Amino acid sequence: MxxxxxxxxxxxxxxxxxxxxxxxxxxxxxxxxxxxxxxxxxxxxxxxxxxxxxxxxxxFFAHNQSNNFHRVMGFFCQSQSKPPSFISLDPNSCGIPDPSLQFLPEPVDIRTSSNGLLCCQGRTGEQPYYICNPATKQWKKLPKPTANHGSNPALVLIFEPSLLNFIAEYKLICAFPSADFDNAYEFEIYSSSEGSWTISREMFFGGAMFMPCSGVHVNGIVYWLSKMGGGGIVFFDLTMERTQRLYSSQNGCLGVMDGKLTVTSAYGQALTVNVLSNSYTNTMGMNSRVKAWDRKLHVNLSDRSELGALPSYTHSAHDQGAVLFASGDVIVFRCDRALHTYDMKTKEFGRLSCEIDNDVRFFGYVNGLVEI
Incomplete structure (x- = not known):
């Protein structure tokens, strides 16, 4: 060799x-x-x-992807009498084939979203609810609720992917004005595993008006903004079936960050995020010094003239205020009808290339493959 x-x-x-x-x-x-x-x-x-x-x-891959990809990378938005549209934070990687949701059997209004699923309500006939995945165009029509939810229901969709559940299981919670008691709200819950609606025995007697499209779910509790004496938050515990008003001076957009409830607002040229640190201050003495909210973020916008003017928060039935979305690491807010973003990780501002109506409703969307 x-x-x-x-x-x-x-x-x-x-x-x-x-x-x-x-x-x-x-x-x-x-x-x-x-x-x-x-x-x-x-x-x-x-x-x-x-x-x-x-x-x-x-x-199996669709199931695996829905358990691993949870990042909000786009938003559905819809104004009154207009079809839905979609805004992507990264059009090259995140998008859907039919932004106006024409694959559904009738024109719809988007009511709520959760981890890749949308809940929409038909505009004709009995106005049924549809659960759909806009990425795959899969959809399911829900059975008719027992109660009359009204024309503008306060709905929250809960879909939390689990490795143990190969079939997607979700719940839809509706807070609706009681037909039997004045100034009261009742709660009806749809469970996909049961395939039926159930009206809770719990009722809320607080003279509040639950704000549609404002609700979020955090650790088994659903929160809504309410129009009540200048504002406030009402929560419904799904496990205990207990409801209560969370006394708070916080007004803005409800969201979830690091597994906790947040309220994000834009007032006086400042962007502020407050996180709920103690939800039991309602039960404490009047002189208790325990704080319910901690400040998580405060960004001064006065030196950023390119952003324009912030709209005021009116608490009207169709106005989400200056902040349209605030969960995870992303905040979306509007100035002079233009949309801007703030990344809480990079601390950078961005601008979305579109203009929106004053009555727009905004829904975060996870571009997932979950099968219904």
């Missing part, structure tokens, strides 16, 4: 090892990276190769 031949053998061995590393990396990307991407990117990646197409097309 020549010295030249001996020198070639290690190179051949290294080449084989490099090939093995390449194959392992390809498998790692397919198995462990793809489930963390938004739906639009995944649909495009079906064209990479046959293996990726088969992988992405399986129900």
């Amino acid at each position: 020549s010295s030249m031949d001996q020198g070639r053998r290690p190179n051949k061995f290294i080449a084989n090892r490099n090939n093995k590393i390449y194959m392992d990396l390809k498998d790692i990307i397919r198995e462990h990276a793809l489930p963390f991407l938004p739906a639009k990117s995944l649909f495009r990646f079906k064209g990479v190769c046959r293996d990726w197409k088969l992988q992405i097309s399986t129900p």
Whole structure:
């Protein structure tokens, strides 16, 4: 054996090892990276190769992706009498095939959203509720509720993906004015696992008006903004079936950050986020110094003239105020009808290239593959 031949053998061995590393990396990307991407990117990646197409097309992958991808990267918005539209924070990776939701059997109004699912209400006939995934165009018509929810119901959709539940399970909670008691609200709950509606025995007697499209869900409790003596928050505990007013001077947009309820507002050229730190101050003595809210963020906007003027918070039935969305790390607010964003991680401002109506309703959307 020549010295030249001996020198070639290690190179051949290294080449084989490099090939093995390449194959392992390809498998790692397919198995462990793809489930963390938004739906639009995944649909495009079906064209990479046959293996990726088969992988992405399986129900198990859709289940896995819905458990791993939770980031809000787009928003549905809708004004009165107009069809829905969609705004993406990253149009190259996040998008949907039919922003106006024409795949549904009738024109609809979006009422609430949760982790890739939308709840819409038909505009004709009995105005039924539809649960849909706009990324896949899958939808389901819900059975008719027992009670009359009115023409502008205060709904909250709860869908929390779980590795243990291969079939998506969700709940829809509606707070509606009682037909039997003046100045009272009742609660009706739809469970996908049961396939039926149930009216709670709990009622709220507080003379409040629950604000549609304002509700959020945090750790088994649903919160709504209410029009009551200048504002306030009402919550409904799903486990205990107990409702109560959360006394607060906070006005703004309800959201969820780090698993806690937040109120984000824009007043006097300042963007402020307050987080609920103690929800039991209602039961404490009048002289208690325990604070219910802690300030999480305060950003001065006065030195950013390019943003324009902030609208006032009117608390009207169709006006969400200056802040339209505030959950996770993203805040969306409007100045002079233009939309702006603030990233709480990077502390950077951005602008969305669109103008909106004053009566717009805004819904955060996760670009997921969850199957209904």
